[in-house]
Amino acid sequence: MTASDLTVGPARRGVLASAVGAAGAAALAGWTAGAPHPAANDPGPDPRLAAAGATRPFRGARQAGIADSPQTYAAFVALDLAGAVDATVVRRLLTVLTDDIDRLMAGRGPLTDQEPELAGVPAALTLTVGIGPRVVAGVGAPAPAWLAPLPPFTVDRLEERWSGTDLLLQVCANSPTTVAHAQRRLLTGLAPLTTLRWVQRGFREPHEGPGLPMRNLFGQVDGTVQPDVHGLDEALLWCGGDQPAWLREGSALVLRRIRMNLDTWDQVDRLSRENAIGRRLDTGAPVTAPPGADALAPPDLDAQDSLGFHIIDDGAHLRRAHAQAPHERFLRRPYSYDDPPAPGELSDSGLLFAAFMADPVRQFVPVQQRLAEKDLLNIWTTPVGSAVFAILPGAREGEILGEALLA
Numbered sequence: 001m002t003a004s005d006l007t008v009g010p011a012r013r014g015v016l017a018s019a020v021g022a023a024g025a026a027a028l029a030g031w032t033a034g035a036p037h038p039a040a041n042d043p044g045p046d047p048r049l050a051a052a053g054a055t056r057p058f059r060g061a062r063q064a065g066i067a068d069s070p071q072t073y074a075a076f077v078a079l080d081l082a083g084a085v086d087a088t089v090v091r092r093l094l095t096v097l098t099d100d101i102d103r104l105m106a107g108r109g110p111l112t113d114q115e116p117e118l119a120g121v122p123a124a125l126t127l128t129v130g131i132g133p134r135v136v137a138g139v140g141a142p143a144p145a146w147l148a149p150l151p152p153f154t155v156d157r158l159e160e161r162w163s164g165t166d167l168l169l170q171v172c173a174n175s176p177t178t179v180a181h182a183q184r185r186l187l188t189g190l191a192p193l194t195t196l197r198w199v200q201r202g203f204r205e206p207h208e209g210p211g212l213p214m215r216n217l218f219g220q221v222d223g224t225v226q227p228d229v230h231g232l233d234e235a236l237l238w239c240g241g242d243q244p245a246w247l248r249e250g251s252a253l254v255l256r257r258i259r260m261n262l263d264t265w266d267q268v269d270r271l272s273r274e275n276a277i278g279r280r281l282d283t284g285a286p287v288t289a290p291p292g293a294d295a296l297a298p299p300d301l302d303a304q305d306s307l308g309f310h311i312i313d314d315g316a317h318l319r320r321a322h323a324q325a326p327h328e329r330f331l332r333r334p335y336s337y338d339d340p341p342a343p344g345e346l347s348d349s350g351l352l353f354a355a356f357m358a359d360p361v362r363q364f365v366p367v368q369q370r371l372a373e374k375d376l377l378n379i380w381t382t383p384v385g386s387a388v389f390a391i392l393p394g395a396r397e398g399e400i401l402g403e404a405l406l407a
């Protein structure tokens with residue numbers, strides 16, 4: 001043993017000191033070993049260990065990673081199939097994927113995993129698979145009309161490198177190591193059949209909770225108004241009988257990469273920032289709500305000030321994005337991104353605006369159209385990427401993903 005092996009750092013010294021302290025206190029109080037006593041200094045099982053071991057179910061009618069609560073870290077991974085696309089290739093691909101996902105989500109490494117210890121920390125991992133129009137055409141299945149690039153919007157400054165692809169893997173977990181490992185295992189498993197087009201990585205607030213909701217990089221409480229996808233609004237999220245049969249219990253993902261200009265946002269005072277969205281920055285409550293209200297307080301779109309102007313600005317994001325018909329709603333599951341900036345710039349930040357729904361043309365396009373026409377947020381935001389994917393139904397026990405697509 002060397003001298004350095006014996007070195008006790010400040011943290012360990014603290015632990016030793018408190019252990020000695022506890023023993024001393026116990027002796028003084030006359031407790032004997034074995035007698036039950038309150039372990040004042042025992043923090044109990046580390047809750048992080050339980051969180052690291054958390055798994056979400058893979059098998060079922062619907063895929064995970066959609067209606068379940070968003071994890072802290074995400075990678076959206078887009079691939080193209082190498083070569084011609086036919087049913088044999090797609091079956092091979094989905095068979096490999098299904099097996100790898102089944103194992104990874106359960107905390108086990110895929111067969112070829114050389115780092116199974118990393119797979120052993122599933123951290124609520126979900127792996128969600130979507131496909132593009134070339135795959136549907138390749139297997140000879142009918143495609144839904146919405147499985148195509150969105151129409152162009154005046155605000156778009158789209159870069160080809162973030163566009164739609166054949167295959168989309170959404171990798172989400174509460175550990176960035178888990179995300180990185182799962183992503184790599186899936187990519188190596190698919191390597192003979194695919195080429196990687198892009199990866200978009202995002203994060204949310206790790207300490208999210210009632211007091212600390214998701215905030216985007218503008219500091220706004222984000223993701224408050226959502227359809228009730230576990231109840232009344234289920235049909236807004238999952239494909240039903242009006243869609244091709246292979247999509248039933250599947251969904252659609254619209255993924256927009258929206259750059260947020262933090263430099264110009266920095267120049268705006270707090271009142272103007274709140275006016276742009278129609279909500280307070282501290283609580284996320286609508287600007288029309290009484291003091292002390294929280295984010296869930298309903299907005300009053302008709303409220304006027306003494307001069308007769310709407311209190312929620314006519315161009316406020318809340319007003320413009322607000323559904324004007326019951327079907328103009330979808331589930332937003334956004335992640336922030338903060339990538340290394342280009343030389344000479346201070347940031348490359350924004351939102352990976354991920355939204356799930358049954359039919360993007362019917363539900364999403366009218367809202368995006370309204371926002372493109374007028375939305376104060378457009379001053380600081382620019383869509384630079386856009387892609388639409390069909391999210392496959394889930395794989396029940398004994399099935400592969402896309403079983404109905406290949407039937």
Ligand code: HEM
Binds near residue numbers: 225258322323
């Ligand atoms: C970087 C871009 C964006 C930012 C920073 C942003 C931010 C926000 C914030 C802070 C809210 C209020 C809280 C909430 O209800 O979640 C909100 C609401 C909303 N946003 Fe966005 N958003 C962005 C882009 C979009 C896009 C592209 C769409 C759809 C085309 C959209 C649709 C909505 C909807 C539907 C609501 C709820 C409106 C309501 O109150 O009924 N947002 N957004």
